[in-house]
Amino acid sequence: MSETRTRPKRATIFDVAAEAGVSRGTVSRVLNGEPYVSQSAREAIEAAIDKVGYVRNTAARNLATQTSGAVALIVHEPHAVFVEDPNIGAILLGTNTALSDADYQLVSLIIDSDRDTDRVVSYLGGGFVDGAIVVSAREDDPITAALERLHIPTVLVGRPETAPELPSVSIDNRTAARDITERLVSTGRRRIGMIAAALDRDSGRDRLAGFRDALGDAFDDALVVEVPLYSFHSGQEGMRQLLRRAPDLDGIFAASDAIAAGAVDVLKEAGKRIPNDVGVVGFDDSAWALRCQPALSTVRQPAGALGARAAELVLDEIRRGERQRGVVLLPTEVVWRDSA
Amino acid sequence: MSETRTRPKRATIFDVAAEAGVSRGTVSRVLNGEPYVSQSAREAIEAAIDKVGYVRNTAARNLATQTSGAVALIVHEPHAVFVEDPNIGAILLGTNTALSDADYQLVSLIIDSDRDTDRVVSYLGGGFVDGAIVVSAREDDPITAALERLHIPTVLVGRPETAPELPSVSIDNRTAARDITERLVSTGRRRIGMIAAALDRDSGRDRLAGFRDALGDAFDDALVVEVPLYSFHSGQEGMRQLLRRAPDLDGIFAASDAIAAGAVDVLKEAGKRIPNDVGVVGFDDSAWALRCQPALSTVRQPAGALGARAAELVLDEIRRGERQRGVVLLPTEVVWRDSA
Numbered sequence: 001m002s003e004t005r006t007r008p009k010r011a012t013i014f015d016v017a018a019e020a021g022v023s024r025g026t027v028s029r030v031l032n033g034e035p036y037v038s039q040s041a042r043e044a045i046e047a048a049i050d051k052v053g054y055v056r057n058t059a060a061r062n063l064a065t066q067t068s069g070a071v072a073l074i075v076h077e078p079h080a081v082f083v084e085d086p087n088i089g090a091i092l093l094g095t096n097t098a099l100s101d102a103d104y105q106l107v108s109l110i111i112d113s114d115r116d117t118d119r120v121v122s123y124l125g126g127g128f129v130d131g132a133i134v135v136s137a138r139e140d141d142p143i144t145a146a147l148e149r150l151h152i153p154t155v156l157v158g159r160p161e162t163a164p165e166l167p168s169v170s171i172d173n174r175t176a177a178r179d180i181t182e183r184l185v186s187t188g189r190r191r192i193g194m195i196a197a198a199l200d201r202d203s204g205r206d207r208l209a210g211f212r213d214a215l216g217d218a219f220d221d222a223l224v225v226e227v228p229l230y231s232f233h234s235g236q237e238g239m240r241q242l243l244r245r246a247p248d249l250d251g252i253f254a255a256s257d258a259i260a261a262g263a264v265d266v267l268k269e270a271g272k273r274i275p276n277d278v279g280v281v282g283f284d285d286s287a288w289a290l291r292c293q294p295a296l297s298t299v300r301q302p303a304g305a306l307g308a309r310a311a312e313l314v315l316d317e318i319r320r321g322e323r324q325r326g327v328v329l330l331p332t333e334v335v336w337r338d339s340a
Numbered sequence: 341m342s343e344t345r346t347r348p349k350r351a352t353i354f355d356v357a358a359e360a361g362v363s364r365g366t367v368s369r370v371l372n373g374e375p376y377v378s379q380s381a382r383e384a385i386e387a388a389i390d391k392v393g394y395v396r397n398t399a400a401r402n403l404a405t406q407t408s409g410a411v412a413l414i415v416h417e418p419h420a421v422f423v424e425d426p427n428i429g430a431i432l433l434g435t436n437t438a439l440s441d442a443d444y445q446l447v448s449l450i451i452d453s454d455r456d457t458d459r460v461v462s463y464l465g466g467g468f469v470d471g472a473i474v475v476s477a478r479e480d481d482p483i484t485a486a487l488e489r490l491h492i493p494t495v496l497v498g499r500p501e502t503a504p505e506l507p508s509v510s511i512d513n514r515t516a517a518r519d520i521t522e523r524l525v526s527t528g529r530r531r532i533g534m535i536a537a538a539l540d541r542d543s544g545r546d547r548l549a550g551f552r553d554a555l556g557d558a559f560d561d562a563l564v565v566e567v568p569l570y571s572f573h574s575g576q577e578g579m580r581q582l583l584r585r586a587p588d589l590d591g592i593f594a595a596s597d598a599i600a601a602g603a604v605d606v607l608k609e610a611g612k613r614i615p616n617d618v619g620v621v622g623f624d625d626s627a628w629a630l631r632c633q634p635a636l637s638t639v640r641q642p643a644g645a646l647g648a649r650a651a652e653l654v655l656d657e658i659r660r661g662e663r664q665r666g667v668v669l670l671p672t673e674v675v676w677r678d679s680a
Binding site for chain 1: 410443445448460489491601605627
């Protein structure tokens with residue numbers, strides 16, 4: 001079903017010069033819009049460009065200003081989360097829309113291995129992007145360090161404690177987690193557990209801290225399990241552990257909607273009715289929340305707006321050299337449905 | 341919480357030249373590894389590079405060969421599908437791994453508006469990428485046309501009929517759809533409907549054709565509804581329409597797992613038991629299949645392998661100038677679970 005052929009080479013500036021019968025330098029002057037080229041040479045070169053199908057090389061054209069018109073979105077997530085988490089798609093689309101409005105090209109780069117890290121650092125040093133947005137950076141993230149070293153305008157989505165110099169856009173995870181837990185308490189639940197995740201990130205730690213704030217003296221360390229990822233599978237694992245420890249639980253705060261969906265799955269298998277026997281609340285208000293049966297009570301986080309705001313901040317720095325320091329916090333709200 | 345400061349400018353070749361006390365041309369010769377530069381000038385330049393923090397500009401360094409070391413993955417999907425469809429994430433990760441092994445950088449570009457289309461075409465003409473992989477191209481896709489005009493090595497995932505010149509990697513959607521429908525028929529179902537989607541693409545049309553093949557004379561046009569997207573919401577809409585037309589249906593072939601999950605949701609609401617009253621089968625074996633209650637019987641499509649194979653083909657063309665023509669088809673299999 002297939003055959004092989006040799007593809008035509010892309011035309012270069014040398015092809016244009018040969019076709020027009022002028023020097024490469026003259027072609028270059030015309031491409032750069034410089035004066036002192038005769039009208040006849042200019043016309044010959046323009047005809048040659050059309051004939052050989054030469055495409056102006058933006059990367060080359062912008063060498064003097066060192067700009068590319070592109071901004072990187074760097075996503076640093078393990079496989080399972082990348083494939084499952086609707087927030088990442090929403091952040092990506094929010095960023096794309098804001099950059100597109102400003103006529104900047106979004107290029108997304110995935111970090112999935114140490115090899116990826118090294119190569120992305122070298123790509124970033126190559127002048128291909130004017131700015132970067134880093135999603136879910138870990139502490140001591142080598143990409144963030146490289147961006148600072150390269151003086152590439154950078155904005156974080158989320159806020160690792162080790163990069164206080166970089167501006168970031170986030171939500172107040174601690175307050176939001178306290179709010180949803182308090183709402184769960186107000187339904188009369190007395191034995192509330194938490195499936196905590198991603199404690200190597202600010203979001204994970206802050207959601208746990210907010211849970212503890214809400215429970216105060218009633219907080220019981222034994223009712224918290226820790227799982228690695230904000231994923232459905234991690235939710236199933238965490239819920240199985242919690243049920244073994246405390247079969248009499250009547251409430252669960254899951255650190256994300258995907259985790260909550262996994263927890264609901266295990267609870268149903270164990271014969272628990274939701275919300276009658278156990279009230280479950282999540283975090284994100286992602287596509288998972290409405291897919292879950294019953295629909296999840298959760299915290300809405302404005303994923304698209306996080307991406308858009310990060311794009312605006314990075315454009316401010318690219319275009320005006322102004323860096324906004326500190327954290328921009330976007331509002332969240334409790335969305336109460338049927339799972340608690 | 342925030343303050344503004346002026347960021348340091350990125351060092352340019354001019355800064356290096358000034359620091360080293362040599363001409364820009366001399367710096368350029370050293371950066372390009374050209375001979376005929378004195379040892380002392382070379383040392384002064386290397387010291388200056390360290391001191392001013394100059395980063396070699398790969399885009400510039402590779403002007404002569406017109407290469408960037410990057411390959412674009414262009415995703416052309418509406419919002420809902422992009423956020424929901426786990427296949428896209430899996431294709432992306434498969435592509436990333438294969439390119440990473442060859443030390444190429446994957447850059448993902450999203451098309452979400454006409455403005456995006458125009459800007460991506462101009463970006464592709466800018467010398468930023470050496471090749472491109474296009475996912476879910478529509479017929480008469482302007483991006484695909486631009487890639488051909490620019491002589492950028494391109495591989496499609498899926499196969500639109502209007503770009504027969506471009507190599508593509510796909511599955512045999514028609515045979516796979518026939519196989520899963522025949523399996524559903526073999527469970528004794530007699531009134532089988534289909535929720536067809538994305539009929540502007542080969543995948544959508546071929547899945548409908550395979551369904552018709554399997555039913556033969558029993559095919560009834562009235563039992564097919566068409567929805568726009570491979571999404572959960574489209575599945576709900578399609579199932580509502582089908583139930584109004586034929587409340588006695590006992591089988592459903594949904595054109596994707598997300599659609600099947602939406603259909604299951606509506607069927608349960610209507611009081612139908614699955615699989616007892618209605619058997620439902622999907623397509624993809626994506627993360628949706630196992631989330632669904634009951635777990636979906638479906639066709640496994642090798643999303644990661646599709647991405648990896650497309651990357652290998654584009655690298656062949658970039659590095660050896662050899663274009664594989666025609667379609668590479670990867671195998672699928674029926675995965676039978678509990679929904680039918």
